Amino acid sequence: MIESGKSICQRMKQISEEAEKDIKTIFMQSCIYTRSSALYELGAKIVELEELCEGLIEYEDRQVQPTQLSITAEELSKYSGKNGMPAYVAVNGIVYNVTNNAAWAAATHFGLTAGKDLTGEFASCHAGQSILEKLMIVGKLI
Amino acid sequence: MMEINGNTCPEYNLRLSAANSLIDKVKTEIERNTLVKKNLVWLELTGCSGNIISLLNGANPDFKYLITCMTDLIYNNSLMAPEGEAALDALFNNTENGFILAVEGAVSIKNNGLYNIIGRWRGEPITALNAVQLLGEKAAHVIAVGACATHGGVSAARPNPAECVGVQSILKRKVIKLPGCPCHPDWFLGTLAHILLYGEPELDDRDRPLLFYSTLIHDRCPRRSYFDKGIFATKLGEKTCMFKLGCRGPVTRVDCPVRQWNDYVNWPIKDDTPCIGCAMFGFPDKMEPFISYNTTRKR
Numbered sequence: 492m493i494e495s496g497k498s499i500c501q502r503m504k505q506i507s508e509e510a511e512k513d514i515k516t517i518f519m520q521s522c523i524y525t526r527s528s529a530l531y532e533l534g535a536k537i538v539e540l541e542e543l544c545e546g547l548i549e550y551e552d553r554q555v556q557p558t559q560l561s562i563t564a565e566e567l568s569k570y571s572g573k574n575g576m577p578a579y580v581a582v583n584g585i586v587y588n589v590t591n592n593a594a595w596a597a598a599t600h601f602g603l604t605a606g607k608d609l610t611g612e613f614a615s616c617h618a619g620q621s622i623l624e625k626l627m628i629v630g631k632l633i
Numbered sequence: 634m635m636e637i638n639g640n641t642c643p644e645y646n647l648r649l650s651a652a653n654s655l656i657d658k659v660k661t662e663i664e665r666n667t668l669v670k671k672n673l674v675w676l677e678l679t680g681c682s683g684n685i686i687s688l689l690n691g692a693n694p695d696f697k698y699l700i701t702c703m704t705d706l707i708y709n710n711s712l713m714a715p716e717g718e719a720a721l722d723a724l725f726n727n728t729e730n731g732f733i734l735a736v737e738g739a740v741s742i743k744n745n746g747l748y749n750i751i752g753r754w755r756g757e758p759i760t761a762l763n764a765v766q767l768l769g770e771k772a773a774h775v776i777a778v779g780a781c782a783t784h785g786g787v788s789a790a791r792p793n794p795a796e797c798v799g800v801q802s803i804l805k806r807k808v809i810k811l812p813g814c815p816c817h818p819d820w821f822l823g824t825l826a827h828i829l830l831y832g833e834p835e836l837d838d839r840d841r842p843l844l845f846y847s848t849l850i851h852d853r854c855p856r857r858s859y860f861d862k863g864i865f866a867t868k869l870g871e872k873t874c875m876f877k878l879g880c881r882g883p884v885t886r887v888d889c890p891v892r893q894w895n896d897y898v899n900w901p902i903k904d905d906t907p908c909i910g911c912a913m914f915g916f917p918d919k920m921e922p923f924i925s926y927n928t929t930r931k932r
Contacts, residue, residue, distance in 0.1 A: 574927050596876050597877060
């Protein structure tokens with residue numbers, strides 16, 4: 492599961508604070524075993540930081556770049572998920588890719604089909620639910 | 634049942650045995666006279682009788698045990714010996730002491746319910762609508778069994794000429810809902826056993842017992858790893874994920890992958906057909922099309 496950018500950054504901040512303590516331990520402690528242990532902890536934190544960086548890049552790819560695209564209603568209708576086309580739907584002016592979304596098997600969802608602006612339908616069924624932030628953004632509906 | 638490293642997964646094992654454990658406890662307590670049998674009324678309204686047929690296939694316990702040892706079956710038009718006025722006498726004269734009402738089939742409301750008359754009593758036609766209103770208010774518990782009774786189901790599919798609705802639309806009281814087309818015998822028997830022992834089971838926000846309806850088919854699907862890897866079947870018969878063919882497992886909340894059917898031997902996905910979402914509200918209209926070709930490309 493991809494976490495939000497904010498939660499990834501919060502964890503990174505937490506790790507850097509913990510890492511400072513490890514570094515202090517390495518400088519202050521005379522016991523070789525305590526210093527080795529702190530060094531090991533520091534190594535593990537670097538590995539976790541690398542993983543978080545990858546997560547952040549993936550999150551940014553999904554959220555920021557695609558919103559540059561502008562899509563008309565006519566263009567949207569081509570993305571119906573039929574004949575090899577991806578499946579896109581629009582909600583509140585944002586176009587999302589639901590091609591591989593589990594709830595959109597064969598580009599259909601509870602009687603709805605892809606390639607349409609489903610703002611009203613979304614509001615009537617999923618108001619207050621955190622669904623949209625998990626979807627891949629394609630662009631803006633103009 | 635799914636096996637991991639040759640051993641049955643303990644979680645699956647527990648889920649599968651939940652209905653059994655409850656029913657065993659009912660058996661023991663009835664034998665010890667610490668539990669009193671309750672009357673059971675099973676109404677068949679607008680539907681195909683598929684749920685009573687499914688129940689007859691129950692294995693743990695079998696149907697005979699249900700109607701002799703767990704409950705006293707007061708009424709079921711398909712199975713009882715009396716007919717006509719005598720059958721309806723049995724229905725309306727034995728419903729005073731905390732009976733449990735199970736309803737299969739939808740309620741037709743067009744022309745005040747005249748599209749489904751279940752019999753004549755004291756010279757008057759009794760509509761399915763009358764019967765649900767009358768018995769539904771008096772019952773200790775009401776269980777809607779199968780898709781039609783829970784939300785209209787196939788009987789309420791477009792164009793719905795008889796204006797069929799689910800039982801809840803008629804009654805202003807809690808109706809326990811066991812969607813499925815048909816309902817699995819364990820879902821009904823386990824719910825019934827829970828009612829006899831402890832009262833109403835824990836329900837979700839749509840009044841389905843969590844014992845059976847707590848996980849999505851997709852979450853327990855033996856083909857889930859194919860979905861996660863993006864390996865999709867392009868036609869029926871392939872052993873991979875049927876998402877691109879229109880499988881409704883990801884939106885259907887019930888335990889088919891664990892429990893399976895026909896004495897726990899098989900279920901649609903194991904037999905290479907996509908889930909058609911029969912245990913989800915809105916079936917069949919909202920679950921169609923059941924099969925699609927020429928959809929999106931593989932990822």
